[in-house]
Amino acid sequence: MNFQIHTDHSKCGDCPIRHRAVCAHCDQDELEALEEIKYYRSFEAGQTIIWSGDQMSFVGSMVSGIASLTQTMEDGRTQMVGLLLPSDFVGRPGRDFAPYDVVATTDIVMCCFRKKPFEDLMARTPHIAQRLLQMTLDELDAAREWMLVLGRKTAREKIASLLSIIARRDASLTKGGMSGPMVFDLPLTREAMADYLGLTLETVSRQISALKRDGVILLEGKRHVTIPDMGRLMEEAGDDTDGGFLV
Amino acid sequence: MNFQIHTDHSKCGDCPIRHRAVCAHCDQDELEALEEIKYYRSFEAGQTIIWSGDQMSFVGSMVSGIASLTQTMEDGRTQMVGLLLPSDFVGRPGRDFAPYDVVATTDIVMCCFRKKPFEDLMARTPHIAQRLLQMTLDELDAAREWMLVLGRKTAREKIASLLSIIARRDASLTKGGMSGPMVFDLPLTREAMADYLGLTLETVSRQISALKRDGVILLEGKRHVTIPDMGRLMEEAGDDTDGGFLV
DNA sequence: CGGATGCCTTGACCGAGATCAAGTGGATGA
């Protein structure tokens, strides 16, 4: 498994995920303690970062890029159970073996900590444990939201749900505006979307074509999406149009 | 909403969930602080304990009985997103509004704390926060396990998965043996099972009949289940037969 | 330049599970 140690971003103060990651609540002292033990690793698109069942020797935060958590049955059926974005935490303090595969969807940079030193630090640093609890609760909410999508939504609603999540996330990470048309690139292949949504890639393709035909989305090439009317998309997703955006 | 204050179980030391709930890691002092602010509430089967969107004024632990977390779309489609069993934690410190309906499936007793005092206590008591983090991580794992079931399993596999989960949980709560035939009562109606599995109640009924016809399960009445061969059931569920039982 | 590969689209057909409908059996209550 090839990886490199990066030396950029070496100051936590300059880190792009400083205020969203596990370290978000840390004060200067705590940040310095983290700086002591952290190191950067890069992975290329397609690489498996962690294999299900492997010993987990490190934990860390996504700095840039996208990775996915997936579960696979013996016969090959696979379900994505999480999408890891910048600032998301990878790994689980207090557990030795990885329950899922973690695969790099794009090129990735992670800020890593060897597990044991991190656990020790966490025991002494309530700010880290508190932040991790918050983040875990948010992930649990996201997982449960997704259970509704998987269990009860139609293929068209599933696609619309995924697009609206990506769009919202993109808006919150970059410019921040939710008004007016939203423009972004799909970070996932059709197959990855299918694995996320419990569909086949053919159905994903058909439903994207249908949403395009119906003017709900505009497509340039296969990945570049424009959403002229976010409210319309959310109706298609079967979500409340009104509900305040929590993310 | 009718409820009663119970005075039994008033000593935490005697509490049946003492070593599994949020208070599991507490020492004697901490337990006394909890005892100060706790109170018991009962709910009858069918009662809604918390409505989605409501202000959450309390958090608490399930002492006995079963409740479900459900999400509902405007058109009535509903998906269960969690099953609350004795020792499970209800509510979310740091959040004001309930994201899901919590409904009593059977008669229930909960050990409650008003949210604010509990949050204050948690800030001062790392043992509680640590335990809550552990429990939340476990729930996240369970939710992700369930995403595989919802997204990729067939109706028959879904039913087998649910039965094996209930059987395993029952074994871990009561006698503890996983060898030999397992016997238990289904705590859910066919409709609740359907809501859990993303199916219709007719399909649930048909698949249960099929598993019975094929000798995978034995049924006495509509709820009393005997599983002659747990390995067989797990094969039907599409799970690894070998994998160590984590729960 | 031409073949291979990866990602995507589209069509034809099929089947698992949803929908609609009727009926069973046990519990409750007048």
Next chain:
DNA sequence: TCATCCACTTGATCTCGGTCAAGGCATCCG
């Protein structure tokens, strides 16, 4: 005792999404 109700079962039919198959289009590499 009979009517009602509820949870459940079973059958007939329909439909959404899966499966199988072919082809398009960009990129890479010999």
